[in-house]
Amino acid sequence: MVSIGYFLSCEEFGPNELVRQAKMAEEAGFERLWISDHYHPWTSEQGNSPFVWSVIGALSQACSLPITTAVTCPTVRIHPAVIAQAAATAAVQTDGRFVLGVGTGEALNEHILGDAWPPPAVRRTMLDEAIDIIRRLHAGGQVSHYGEHYTVQQAQLYTLPEQPVPIYVSGFGPQAARRAGRTGDGFCTVLPDHSLVHAFRDNGGDDKPVQGGMKVCWADSEDAGVATAHRLWATEQLPGQLGQALPNPRDFEQASTLVTEDMVRGAVPCGPDPAKHIQAVQAFGDADFDEVYVQQIGPDQEAFFEAWSTKVLPELR
Numbered sequence: 001m002v003s004i005g006y007f008l009s010c011e012e013f014g015p016n017e018l019v020r021q022a023k024m025a026e027e028a029g030f031e032r033l034w035i036s037d038h039y040h041p042w043t044s045e046q047g048n049s050p051f052v053w054s055v056i057g058a059l060s061q062a063c064s065l066p067i068t069t070a071v072t073c074p075t076v077r078i079h080p081a082v083i084a085q086a087a088a089t090a091a092v093q094t095d096g097r098f099v100l101g102v103g104t105g106e107a108l109n110e111h112i113l114g115d116a117w118p119p120p121a122v123r124r125t126m127l128d129e130a131i132d133i134i135r136r137l138h139a140g141g142q143v144s145h146y147g148e149h150y151t152v153q154q155a156q157l158y159t160l161p162e163q164p165v166p167i168y169v170s171g172f173g174p175q176a177a178r179r180a181g182r183t184g185d186g187f188c189t190v191l192p193d194h195s196l197v198h199a200f201r202d203n204g205g206d207d208k209p210v211q212g213g214m215k216v217c218w219a220d221s222e223d224a225g226v227a228t229a230h231r232l233w234a235t236e237q238l239p240g241q242l243g244q245a246l247p248n249p250r251d252f253e254q255a256s257t258l259v260t261e262d263m264v265r266g267a268v269p270c271g272p273d274p275a276k277h278i279q280a281v282q283a284f285g286d287a288d289f290d291e292v293y294v295q296q297i298g299p300d301q302e303a304f305f306e307a308w309s310t311k312v313l314p315e316l317r
Contacts, residue, residue, distance in 0.1 A: 001285070001317070002281070002284055002285040002289055002290065002291065002292050002316075003031050003032060003290065003291045003292075004030060004031060004281065004291075004292055004293075004294065004313065004316060005025075005030055005031055005032035005033055005034060005065070005066075005291060005292070005293040005294070006021070006022070006025035006030040006032075006033055006034070006293060006294060006295070007033075007034040007035075007036075007070065007213050007214075007215075007293040007294060007295035008021060008022060008033055008034065008035040008036070008055075008295075009036055009046075009295055010035060010036045010037065010038050010048060010049055010050055010052055010055065011036060011038055011041040011042055011046040011048060011049060012041070012046050012047065012048055012232065012297075012298075013048055014048050014050055015050040015054060015055045015058065018035070018050070018055050018059070019055070019058050019059060019062045021301055022059050022062060022063045022065065023062055023063050024301065024302070024305045025063075025065070025305065026063045026064065026065050027305075027309075028305040028306075028308060028309035028313070029308075029309055029313050030065070030294075030308075030313075031065065031066075032065050032066040032067070032068070032291065032293070033059065033063075033065045033066065033067045033068070033293075034067075034068050034069075034070040034101075034211070034213055034293035034295075035052060035055065035056065035059075035067060035068070035069060035070065036052070036069075036070055036071075037052040037069050037070075037071065037072045037073070038052075038108070038109050039077060039108075039109040039110075039112055040108050040109055040112075040248070040249055041249060042108065042233075042235040042249060042252045043232075043235060043249050043252050043253045043256065044249050044250070044253065045231060045232060045253075046232055046233075052069060052072070053086045053089075053090065056069075056090045056093070056094075056098070057089075057090070057093055059094075060090070060093035060094045061093075064097070065097070066094070066097040066098070066099070067090070067094060067097065067098050067099070068098075068099040068100075068101045068168065068188070068211065068293075069099075069100055069101045069102075070101045070170070070188060070211075070213060070293065071101035071102055071103040071168075071170045071188055072087075072100060072101060072102050072103075073102070073103060073104065073105025073106075073109065073110060074102055074127070074130040074131075074134065075104070075105060075110075075123065075126040075127055075130050075149075076105060076110035076113075076115050076117075076126075077105075077109060077110045077112060077113060079150065080129075080130035080131075080133040080134050080150060081133060081134075081137060081143075081150075081152050081155050083100070083130070083134060084133065084134040084137040084138060084157060085137075085157055085159075087100040087134065087138075087165045088137075088138060088157050088159060088160050088161060088165060089159055090165075091161035091165045092159055092160070092161050096161050096162060096163060098161075098165060099165070099166045099167075099168055099185075099186065100134070100165050100166070100167050100168070101167075101168045101169075101170060101188050101211070102127065102130070102131065102167060102168070102169055102170065103127070103169070103170035103171075103188075104120065104123040104124060104126075104127050104244075105123065105244075106243060106244050106245075106246075107244065107245055107246065107247045108246060108247060108248070108249070108252070111247045117245075117247075120241075120244070124176075124179065125148065125149070126149045126150075127169075127183075128179075128183055129147050129148060129149050129150055130149075130150065131167055131169075131183055131184075132145075133145055133147075133150060133152055134165075134167065135164065135167065137152075137155060137156075137157050138157070138160065138164040138165055139164060140156075140157070140160060141156060142154055142155065142156045143155050143156065166185040166186060167184060167185050167186075168180075168184050168185060168186035168187060168188050168209070168211060169183055169184030169186075169187060169188070170187075170188040170189060171187065171188075171189055171196070171200075172189060172190070172191065172196075173196075174195065174196065174199045177189070177196040177197075177199035177200040177203075178199050178200070178202075178203040179203075180200050180205065181199070181200040181201065181202070181203035181204040181205035181208075182203055182204045184205075184208070185208060185209075186208050186209040186210065186211065187200040187205060187208065187209070187210045187211065188210075188211045188212075188213070189210075189211075189212055189213075190212060190213045190214065191212070192212060192214075192283035192284040192286070192287040192289065193287060194286075194287040194288060197210050197287055197288045197289065198288075209290045209291060210288070210289050210290050210291070211289070211290065211291045211292075211293065212284045212287075212289045212291070212292045212293070213292070213293045213295070214280055214281070214284070214292060214293070214294055214295070215229070215233060215236065215268050215294075215295045215296075215297055216268060216269045216270070216277055216280065216294060216295070216296060216297065216304075217229040217268060217269075217270045217271075217296065217297040217298055218271070218272065218277070218296060218300065218303055218304040218307050218308070219270060219271055219272065219298075219300065219303075220271075220272060221271055221272070222265070222270050222271030222272075222273070223271075224270075224271070225268075225270030225271045225297075226261050226264055226265045226268075226270045226271075227261065228270075228297055228298040228300075229264050229268045229270055229297045229298075230259070230260075230261045230264045232297055232298060233264070233268070233297055234256040234259040234263075234264060235252050235255075235256050235259075236264075236267065236268070237259045237263045237264060237267060238252070238255055238256065238258075238259065242255055268297070272307070274307070274311040274312050274315065277308070277312050278312055278315050278316060281294070281312075281316055282316070294308075
């Protein structure tokens with residue numbers, strides 16, 4: 001049976017609200033947390049972007065749910081040696097209930113220091129090297145590294161969890177899934193695609209965990225939910241590499257004018273029908289996912305948690 005968690009959106013909500021939602025999620029019966037890691041929101045309408053590591057520290061004291069970053073880019077904006085320290089501290093704060101989810105990132109967040117935004121193939125090699133650095137630092141002892149992309153000189157982490165932090169790798173296509181199988185302790189994606197799970201498992205993933213993320217908009221009517229989802233998350237329906245290549249929220253706002261409400265209606269479960277929400281989660285279970293994380297779009301969080309705790313989660317279990 002797939003384990004169901006809640007997806008905290010740092011793009012939509014500030015730090016105090018995210019902590020409040022985490023507590024509501026635990027009380028409603030959700031079993032774990034995903035949290036996004038951004039410097040900018042996708043659009044100004046979303047309106048937030050707190051520093052995820054501060055929020056994780058607060059979450060560790062407010063609830064007991066396991067936490068995964070979905071996902072951190074440890075390659076450009078923040079050096080992997082610093083991410084290693086942040087992840088180790090988060091694991092100590094959560095008594096080992098922390099997973100570092102990593103990916104190759106987006107120009108939206110990574111361009112801010114003026115560094116070049118590398119092509120996908122280079123970003124993948126940077127991620128591989130970053131994962132190696134993080135694992136070596138989590139193993140303890142002093143680390144020096146003089147690699148193709150990064151230098152680490154006589155670094156040592158003194159605050160470490162009892163076990164190294166698991167590192168899950170994100171991917172959205174078969175090549176990325178195969179690479180995640182070779183390099184990750186688990187796999188993160190956002191499509192209930194059985195072929196991606198197979199690609200991961202057949203290339204070293206074996207019985208490692210597979211996590212999936214999805215969005216819904218519980219609302220009084222389907223039309224109201226679609227309008228909210230379109231206003232806040234039309235960016236989800238942009239094609240190809242736009243999500244990785246556009247550098248600013250205003251660019252996403254301009255590109256999102258091409259996304260219609262009907263496109264959102266076909267992609268996001270909206271409205272008060274529990275069957276639609278149940279079916280969306282079951283698609284991940286049918287695709288052999290181990291965990292699925294659900295994000296409620298928009299401010300009506302109380303209605304979402306009430307409905308899911310009474311009408312959706314009991315049916316799924």
